Amino acid sequence: MKILKKWWYSVEKVFSPPYIYTLDKDLTKKNSNQWYFKEFGTHTYVKKTWEQMLRSNFLSKVKPDDISYISYIEAHKVMTSSVYHISEEKRGGFYNLKSEIKNEPISIHEHDFIKNRELISKTDPFDILQIAYKAGVMRGKNLSSSIVKQEAHAKKTPPLRIVK
Known part of the structure; x- marks a missing residue:
């Protein structure tokens, strides 16, 4: 019974990740304002700007590594725009x-x-x-x-x- 529970937990973990969206770095260009996210389990892409992500609840559904990457790029854009x-x-x-x-x-x-x-x-x-x-x-x-x-x-x- 314990083996079955562990197996079910591992299968459930694989097919229901805690974060629904991941950043697609192939489509996203660093100098553009748009960020493209792939939805888990589908072929759907979501296009958002940094301002839209900050205003909505969208960041809670995105992988934290992707959030740190986006915030680093956006901070770099702000620094270069003030030069x-x-x-x-x-x-x-x-x-x-x-x-x-x-x-x-x-x-x-x-x-x-x-x-x-x-x-x-x-x-x-x-x-x-x-x-x-x-x-x-x-x-x-x-x-x-x-x-x-x-x-x-x-x-x-x-x-x-x-x-x-």
């Missing part, structure tokens, strides 16, 4: 940094970018290097022009007089 990139470079050291959420104008001359550590941490490293390079070149040009002006001012000779 700033140079959208426009204007004359004279002015830039427009843009993310999917916000647009931020900055100036090299007023040190907006250098003083704002939070903005630096949210900006793409390649764009930080580009802004820093252009700022260094502009400061070098200003420094060399001021040195040339000082040398020209120091070398000023009195005007020549015509002697008759």
Whole structure:
């Protein structure tokens, strides 16, 4: 009798899993907003977005490994959407940094970018290097022009007089 109960329990466990839906990673693309789930025991697929899953009772029916995978991908999407990139470079050291959420104008001359550590941490490293390079070149040009002006001012000779 005990053997029959154990056998029945194992058969029941195989044919009635605790989670009805599993993520189909073949159909789902990481950069899309749609997630495809296969229903256990049928050939039915369910298409949901992350927002729909959070608003409904659907997550209680999904395998926990799939939930952790989806939440990791969605968190990565949020992190990359908040990264700033140079959208426009204007004359004279002015830039427009843009993310999917916000647009931020900055100036090299007023040190907006250098003083704002939070903005630096949210900006793409390649764009930080580009802004820093252009700022260094502009400061070098200003420094060399001021040195040339000082040398020209120091070398000023009195005007020549015509002697008759």
